Amino acid sequence: MALFTIDRTVNFEEKKVKNVIKIIQNSKNIEEIEDKMIAQKIVTLRENTEPHGFFKRRWSTFLKEFGLYDGIKLTEMAQLYVNDELSTKELTLLFLIDRVVSHDKQLMRPLEILLKVSEGLKNQIGENSIYENDLIYVISKIETGEEDVSSAIDKIVSNRKFGTRYNVEGSIPPCHYDIWKNLLKTSDINDKNENNIAIDLSLPIIKTIYNYYKSSKPSQEGNYEFNSRFVSFISLPKKANENNSILLKRKSYKDFYSSIIYNYLFEMSINNIEANVLNAKENGNIPYRILQGFNISTNRNDNPSNMRLYFPFKGYEGIIINKLKKTEDVIYSFIASSIKGYLDRSFNADEAEEEKQNPKQLFEIEKDRITGGYNKIVYGIPGCGKSHHVLYNIIEKDVNKGSIFRTTFYPDYTNSDFIGQLIPKLNNKDESAILYDIQSGPFTNALLEALLNPNKKIYLIIEEINRGNAAAVFGDIFQLLDRDQNGSSTYYIRNYIISAYLHKKIDDIYSVDYDLDDIQIPSNLILIGTMNTSDQNVFTLDTAFKRRWKMEYIKNDIENSSFAKELIPLSTITWSDFVQKINNFILSDNGLDINGEDKQIGAYFISSLEWDEIKNSTPKEGARIFAEKILSYIWNDVAKINRDFWFDSDKYRTLESLIDDFTEKGITVFNNNIDLNPKNKKDK
Numbered sequence: 001m002a003l004f005t006i007d008r009t010v011n012f013e014e015k016k017v018k019n020v021i022k023i024i025q026n027s028k029n030i031e032e033i034e035d036k037m038i039a040q041k042i043v044t045l046r047e048n049t050e051p052h053g054f055f056k057r058r059w060s061t062f063l064k065e066f067g068l069y070d071g072i073k074l075t076e077m078a079q080l081y082v083n084d085e086l087s088t089k090e091l092t093l094l095f096l097i098d099r100v101v102s103h104d105k106q107l108m109r110p111l112e113i114l115l116k117v118s119e120g121l122k123n124q125i126g127e128n129s130i131y132e133n134d135l136i137y138v139i140s141k142i143e144t145g146e147e148d149v150s151s152a153i154d155k156i157v158s159n160r161k162f163g164t165r166y167n168v169e170g171s172i173p174p175c176h177y178d179i180w181k182n183l184l185k186t187s188d189i190n191d192k193n194e195n196n197i198a199i200d201l202s203l204p205i206i207k208t209i210y211n212y213y214k215s216s217k218p219s220q221e222g223n224y225e226f227n228s229r230f231v232s233f234i235s236l237p238k239k240a241n242e243n244n245s246i247l248l249k250r251k252s253y254k255d256f257y258s259s260i261i262y263n264y265l266f267e268m269s270i271n272n273i274e275a276n277v278l279n280a281k282e283n284g285n286i287p288y289r290i291l292q293g294f295n296i297s298t299n300r301n302d303n304p305s306n307m308r309l310y311f312p313f314k315g316y317e318g319i320i321i322n323k324l325k326k327t328e329d330v331i332y333s334f335i336a337s338s339i340k341g342y343l344d345r346s347f348n349a350d351e352a353e354e355e356k357q358n359p360k361q362l363f364e365i366e367k368d369r370i371t372g373g374y375n376k377i378v379y380g381i382p383g384c385g386k387s388h389h390v391l392y393n394i395i396e397k398d399v400n401k402g403s404i405f406r407t408t409f410y411p412d413y414t415n416s417d418f419i420g421q422l423i424p425k426l427n428n429k430d431e432s433a434i435l436y437d438i439q440s441g442p443f444t445n446a447l448l449e450a451l452l453n454p455n456k457k458i459y460l461i462i463e464e465i466n467r468g469n470a471a472a473v474f475g476d477i478f479q480l481l482d483r484d485q486n487g488s489s490t491y492y493i494r495n496y497i498i499s500a501y502l503h504k505k506i507d508d509i510y511s512v513d514y515d516l517d518d519i520q521i522p523s524n525l526i527l528i529g530t531m532n533t534s535d536q537n538v539f540t541l542d543t544a545f546k547r548r549w550k551m552e553y554i555k556n557d558i559e560n561s562s563f564a565k566e567l568i569p570l571s572t573i574t575w576s577d578f579v580q581k582i583n584n585f586i587l588s589d590n591g592l593d594i595n596g597e598d599k600q601i602g603a604y605f606i607s608s609l610e611w612d613e614i615k616n617s618t619p620k621e622g623a624r625i626f627a628e629k630i631l632s633y634i635w636n637d638v639a640k641i642n643r644d645f646w647f648d649s650d651k652y653r654t655l656e657s658l659i660d661d662f663t664e665k666g667i668t669v670f671n672n673n674i675d676l677n678p679k680n681k682k683d684k
Helices: 012-027 030-039 054-065 076-083 088-098 110-125 134-143 149-162 177-186 204-215 230-235 249-266 270-278 288-295 319-328 332-347 385-394 417-418 444-451 471-482 496-506 577-588 608-614 619-637 655-669
Strands: 101-103 106-108 375-379 400-407 418-429 430-440 457-463 525-532 550-553
Touching: 012 076, 030 270, 030 332, 030 457, 076 088, 076 270, 076 430, 088 110, 088 230, 088 319, 101 418, 106 110, 106 385, 110 134, 110 149, 110 177, 110 204, 134 177, 134 385, 149 417, 149 525, 204 230, 230 319, 249 270, 249 288, 249 332, 270 288, 270 457, 319 332, 332 655, 385 457, 417 418, 417 444, 418 496, 430 496, 444 457, 444 496, 444 525, 550 655
Parallel strands: 375 525, 375 550, 400 457, 457 525
Antiparallel strands: 101 106, 418 430
């Protein structure tokens, strides 16, 4: 089993997963489950597809991965999740911590490997981002037994230092980088300012996970019960005495019971509780007496001490609540209900003071802020490697690179999505009143990061910039795209949403060198958009907009691409030869009868994961994967006005018939006037 393989047939979407769990709860058999999933549009079947069987093929495997289904029935974890006793963040964290895979009779924990690599990079170069190529290299070396984690880290550091490439021989192991990145973000242990795998090593929960890994060996025990090995590792609070009596003293302070218990276990000392929670000065040490009355030890000599015992689990309180409830102990059950009661009352608390503890910093533009900011659009045919070029040939080669922010435009993408918007929320002090807060967008987030890090280049990547109405999305920000010789905006604008958000995040915390009311793009913020030339008619970028961007065309370098030598299923022709001959035909008079430059196939039109799937499948299965990717593109986009030039129209009247025949005959489905591989041609 590949080290980082994870079921990727269904993306983890909270609402969808919970709906499926409810359907399973209320269904008698799998056929009924599938019928309901189709009726509720959780699953959309292709035309003429058998309506039954998809649950076992896809959803059963997915739910088992996360411990929600054991192959026959829903598990305890599923019940806790669907009843909102465990959040998606908590469920994902537990899944990641105890996930174990077997390789060459050796058990490994992928998260443990990621933590070691992150820590090693942080210690050696001060930056712990793990890029996709890094992860592929680590997996390949560990799986082949050529290197351990520490040696792999040294290689990553060396490559970063000298700008060299990795040498991964043989088949590239499955990496599933995006899935792991999204899971780490969902569990809230990835750096919020990173768009890569970059585990936030400063989080207290990470230290707890490290201690757990040091004290336990990997085990392939099922993770269907809540009391996993990690949950069992978590300490229970010490009691003040051995019996289970609760002495309800100081009843006049009953409104503060849950606040005192939560804060003592998660945040504060007794003295701080008295000063900040009760806000009362009275002889007799009220918090101490209340905690003792509820049989919670306040003896600091206890190991572990109850004070801040669960500090690492702030934000993951559901794990602790269920841990305590599972003991069926009166005291622990009371503590669990107190924690939940405190959270329920504090759920809508105003967060205006959330960052007041950050140190004050002073940035001076004259000596600190990097210059050279610009706007650039990188464009080319589909699959030519635009995003790869942006990441590895532009950003990774920038010695001053800082955080990367990424967004994707689409037809319904708005200025509010890009900049930010006001959102209503209940006032926790008066639930009949509504407060308004600002939900920031990627542009505003990138702007804030650039202002606070003047010695770093901050990148905002806009994928598919022409698939949204760019002029409408940018709105008044359009004025800022004119830049001076240093890379700062020539003009400024007034934008309430941006200004209000910047003031909230910066005032009384930092002192910056920019006016937060007269908004400009600073000289260290770089905007890069990517664009498929074949999609340029989706939303036309007008001349005034394009004039403010540098334009860089990415050549379709098929011969030097990573997959140039891969063989087309059921043939001996290489991907490089296939693409070149198909593209030549597209550009010929017979190919399109129009200028087909934008319809060419890119070198990376088929991804590395798809090549892995093709190579690891049977010849027929691999041929179908290839056909559904390439032939469907040619049939629907390239050859739709002249299919006779490409295929025998008498024989292939539908795409389905073409794909079915390709799984048997391979490239011979093309007409003879497309000279793909004459030696393998047969009479059709």
